[in-house]
Amino acid sequence: MMTSHNNEPQANPFVDGGSGSRSTTKFAAKDVTVHYGENQALFPINLDIPEKQVTALIGPSGCGKSTFLRCLNRMNDIIDGCVVGGQILLDGRNINDPKVDVVQLRAQVGMVFQKPNPFPKSIFDNVSYGPKIHGTVATASDLDDVVENSLRRASLWDEVKDRLQDPGTGLSGGQQQRLCIARAIAVEPEVILMDEPCSSLDPIATAKIEELINELMQNYTIVIVTHSMQQAARVSQRTAFFHLGKVVEIGNTQQIFTNPKDHRTQGYITGRYG
Amino acid sequence: MTSPFVLTVVAVVLAGGLLLQKSARRILVGWLPGSRTFRQETNRRRKLTERFAIYVLIACSSVAILTTVGIILSLVFESVRFFALIPVTDFLFGLKWSPQTALRTDQVAATGLFGMIPLFAGTLLITLIAMLIAAPIGLLAAIYMSEYASRAARDIIKPCLEILAGIPTVVYGFFAALTVAPFFRNIGDVNGIVISSESALAAGLVMGIMIIPFVSSLSEDVISAVPQSLREGSYGMGATQSETIKQVILPAALPGIIGALLLATSRAIGETMIDVMAAGLSANLTANPFAAVTTVTVQIVTLLVGDQEFDSAKTLAAFALGLVLFFITLVLNVIALVVVNKYREHYD
Amino acid sequence: MTDLITMPVRASKAGAARLKQRHAAERRFRFYGLFAICFGLSCIGILFFTIISGGYSTFSQTVVTIDINLERDLIDAKNISDGDFRKIVQNSLYGLFPEVTGRRDKRKLANLVSPAAEYQARDYAVANPHHIGKTISIQVPTSDDMDQFSKGVIRADLPESERRVSDLEIVWFNGLKEQGRIETIFNRTFFKSGDSRDPELAGILGAALGSFYTLLVTFLLSFPIGVASAIYLEEFAPKNRLTQLIEININNLAAVPSIVFGLLGLAVFLNFFGLPRSAPLVGGMVLALMTLPTIIIAGRAALKSVPPSIRQAAIGLGASPMQTLTHHTLPLAMPGMMTGTILGMAQALGETAPLLMIGMVAFIVDIPAGITDPATVMPVQIYLWSDSPERAFIERTSGAIMVLLAFLITMNALAVNLRKKFEQKW
Structure with a gap:
């Protein structure tokens, strides 16, 4: 079924730092709503996410940006009483369709969380976990290769290559977060969702992750939720501004930050509230 | 607000009844000279009372310690007297248990045989059967309740399973002896297997049922202490729920689960009534679950119930068995408590 | 980091088969959990069913109404409580079944009622001394075996050698029943007395x-x-x-x-x-x-x-x-x-x-x-x-x-x- 989408990307991989208009749409959200029991967390959201670009979701706390992010790989399914409405098209297919296999969807759309959450296992086992459960590797040496490649892509290899059997929880915060990125990459997703990946990291570790995001963009579609407007400005090509469960404005990052159309966006980026 | 207040009054009256009586005299004596101001006097009185109250609290706390000391002293003291009659090695390594002392002193084996190995083996056999039932069932039930069941379902299932934990052991013993044991014996008759009417299997099975809620509630606590972020991390990579449970949650919760199982084992070893009512009295050294075996606890009860003079080897043997029982369960409990505490700290 | 290393690509056919397997494993695991819960719950069910089905009949008791003649010969009016009430109760039963003559049968007949009967008769006589010499009817518990027979715990369709109640006793019991003397009442004894060697008199x-x-x-x-x-x-x-x-x-x-x-x-x-x-x-x-x-x-x-x-x-x-x-x-x-x-x-x-x-x-x-x-x-x-x-x-x-x-x-x-x-x- 969905494996057809795992092949080579259909559109050109050319990345345009400015407009993004030439890029294919990876995700298209159509009237997405989220209710937690009685409370409506998201009001009909319409949003396109272009392929192989970084899209930043910004907005004040509780504005629904993380909730929206979690819709993209149906992580909200595991929350009791959470109901998602509307359509989210991934490569033209609605992922909210009950027939869609979330397991496969999440393999295609990986996620990195706010707090680094390495499994209480060795570094190697953390990275090999995904390939093992999905059965994407046949032999032990293939697995070694996958682990090495993933760690390299997450620019962690040089720091941990001599202690792959040490527990992942023993790494520093920044290293743990890169381990989580490596773990996500090892599954070969097409999209990586990042939920405030740097909020618990120091500035140096943050810089490393941002650098990494810039590199990953060449191969992956990245959606990042961030509190830091500077970060959004540094890493993303497109930015969506969320406010009170609605998308107020979406556009090229440069335009959003220099010439916002909506007064609320302007208020937020100039620090009048947040 | 009145109810808690009434309850408190009851508590204070009970906990501090003694204290008030005694301190009242001191307060009165201190009050009489009456040269200082009322405020100073109240403060002084208050301080006196409070210091005294603290001593009462300390005294109460020491009851728990005194209990342990009392247990150890009484067991050790009586055991030492027992070992003066029967050599320690005979007791610990002897393969024969027949404490029936002869009526006349000139009879053979006048002192009886006190080898505890068969009792110990019987205890282990029943415990093993119980844990073979309780460990998988309890653990799977805990997993289902914490990971799969909806909130509403959990709110119904959990109290139901807790009913099992609240049923007195004597009821389980009755159930084992009058329902389960005859049931197994009939099955054995039909299939041509000799199953004793006091089989280890019946006692072990019923004890296993008794321990299920114990394992499940302890493991559920442990499993729900595994941080949600680990679950999300695993689901976020496309793992199914069972893969997440088996490969992330259970390994993370392992120390706590081991602690829970150790506590359950300790409980099975120390369980008395099910064994007394459903296991036998004959000290067979066997690993056959269909045979009758006896346990340490059964023998303690048998030796001490009924009329007997208190200084015979027979009655003292019960204390030696009690000492062994206490020691084994103590080791299991302490290991389990330390493991579980470490685990809790890890995720707190 | 710039040199891209190709990674093994998921083969779609094998991938689909594997996915199927994984979902099957998921369903299996979930079933194990559900099974464990059901096992636990059914244990409670069986336990409660066994206890209640075996125990609810405790709360009822089979009683028989007998007419006893408080004969003056057997009771000393000055010391009523020392009277031979056992004899009185026995005579009343013999009177109901005059055809019973053998000594063993007679003893069996006397044992149809609980030993409590004579105490009840005695208490009655002590309380009503003016009734001495008259015939009164009192309701007394049957023996525990007759009680169990009446409740169907001891079954009549078993061969005589395998049950504790003989054919003769069944005939007597049915005779009493036909006369409307047998009744089942709430077992008050169970809640108002202490232990006893006789089950019908034992209470909690x-x-x-x-x-x-x-x-x-x-x-x-x-x-x-x-x-x-x-x-x-x-x-x-x-x-x-x-x-x-x-x-x-x-x-x-x-x-x-x-x-x-x-x-x-x-x-x-x-x-x-x-x-x-x-x-x-x-x-x-x-x-x-x-x-x-x-x-x-x-x-x-x-x-x-x-x-x-x-x-x-x-x-x-x-x-x-x-x-x-x-x-x-x-x-x-x-x-x-x-x-x-x-x-x-x-x-x-x-x-x-x-x-x-x-x-x-x-x-x-x-x-x-x-x-x-x-x-x-x-x-x-x-x-x-x-x-x-x-x-x-x-x-x-x-x-x-x-x-x-x-x-x-x-x-x-x-x-x-x-x-x-x-x-x-x-």
Whole structure:
């Protein structure tokens, strides 16, 4: 079924730092709503996410940006009483369709969380976990290769290559977060969702992750939720501004930050509230 | 607000009844000279009372310690007297248990045989059967309740399973002896297997049922202490729920689960009534679950119930068995408590 | 990082097969969990069904109405209670079945009714001396075997050699039934008498009162001591090695086999202090030591759940630590402590093994009147009855279990309600 989408990307991989208009749409959200029991967390959201670009979701706390992010790989399914409405098209297919296999969807759309959450296992086992459960590797040496490649892509290899059997929880915060990125990459997703990946990291570790995001963009579609407007400005090509469960404005990052159309966006980026 | 207040009054009256009586005299004596101001006097009185109250609290706390000391002293003291009659090695390594002392002193084996190995083996056999039932069932039930069941379902299932934990052991013993044991014996008759009417299997099975809620509630606590972020991390990579449970949650919760199982084992070893009512009295050294075996606890009860003079080897043997029982369960409990505490700290 | 390394690509066909496998594994695992829950629940179901189906008939009793002639020859009017009431009852039965002549048959016939019949006749005569010489009719319990036969526990379709009731007795019983003399009434005896060798006369009142006195002692000792210990350990004790040791000690005590507490009671309370055997006083003391850890642990948890801000507020107003405790912390923690105490009491109510050690296992007919009278408790009574050979005692055992479970369920429900009522989220 969905494996057809795992092949080579259909559109050109050319990345345009400015407009993004030439890029294919990876995700298209159509009237997405989220209710937690009685409370409506998201009001009909319409949003396109272009392929192989970084899209930043910004907005004040509780504005629904993380909730929206979690819709993209149906992580909200595991929350009791959470109901998602509307359509989210991934490569033209609605992922909210009950027939869609979330397991496969999440393999295609990986996620990195706010707090680094390495499994209480060795570094190697953390990275090999995904390939093992999905059965994407046949032999032990293939697995070694996958682990090495993933760690390299997450620019962690040089720091941990001599202690792959040490527990992942023993790494520093920044290293743990890169381990989580490596773990996500090892599954070969097409999209990586990042939920405030740097909020618990120091500035140096943050810089490393941002650098990494810039590199990953060449191969992956990245959606990042961030509190830091500077970060959004540094890493993303497109930015969506969320406010009170609605998308107020979406556009090229440069335009959003220099010439916002909506007064609320302007208020937020100039620090009048947040 | 009145109810808690009434309850408190009851508590204070009970906990501090003694204290008030005694301190009242001191307060009165201190009050009489009456040269200082009322405020100073109240403060002084208050301080006196409070210091005294603290001593009462300390005294109460020491009851728990005194209990342990009392247990150890009484067991050790009586055991030492027992070992003066029967050599320690005979007791610990002897393969024969027949404490029936002869009526006349000139009879053979006048002192009886006190080898505890068969009792110990019987205890282990029943415990093993119980844990073979309780460990998988309890653990799977805990997993289902914490990971799969909806909130509403959990709110119904959990109290139901807790009913099992609240049923007195004597009821389980009755159930084992009058329902389960005859049931197994009939099955054995039909299939041509000799199953004793006091089989280890019946006692072990019923004890296993008794321990299920114990394992499940302890493991559920442990499993729900595994941080949600680990679950999300695993689901976020496309793992199914069972893969997440088996490969992330259970390994993370392992120390706590081991602690829970150790506590359950300790409980099975120390369980008395099910064994007394459903296991036998004959000290067979066997690993056959269909045979009758006896346990340490059964023998303690048998030796001490009924009329007997208190200084015979027979009655003292019960204390030696009690000492062994206490020691084994103590080791299991302490290991389990330390493991579980470490685990809790890890995720707190 | 710039050189891209190709990774193995998921082959779609193999991938689909694997996915199917994984989902199958998921469903299997989920089923195991569901199976475990169902196993546990069905165990409860079977247990309760067995007990209730075997025990509900305890609450009814088969009685027979007989006409007894209080013959003047057999009763001395000056000393009525010494009259030969056994003879009177026997004569009444012989009168009903004049065709019975053999000595053995006659004895069997006399045994159709419970030995209680003659006491009932005696009590009647003592109360109504002017009726002496007249024929009166009284309702007396049948023997336990006839009772069991009447309830269908002893089945008539079995061959005579395999049942405890002979064909002849069945004929008599049916004869009495046809005369409308047999009735089934509520078994009051079960709730208002003590133990007896005769099942139809045995009741649980003695054991229930024994349990009550024992629990009273347990409560009076363990509640104040437990609450005080919890307060000291949670609010005042310095956090050091010693208190850590006390904590491990208390947790361990909670897991020490109950029979060990019985050994402690035997060695210390009975042999060292010389307290009376079989007394609720000693039983209560042993159970108090046993439930103490439960109460302390629950009490500490309750105190811990009171937010520090409340203590700080009180101390900030100049309250002493003890005032803070008695005015603020303790009232807020009390529902939690009561819940723990009720659960501890429920545990003590169901406990058997330690009480066997201190002699509360004796056969006691008299109903205890205080905490030093010899007594037994309900679980021990259940144990004793379950060991008796008479078929009717199995029924009594189940009945007693039902009463005990009713008490326990009430206590637990009370604890749950208390917790729900006062549950606060800070």
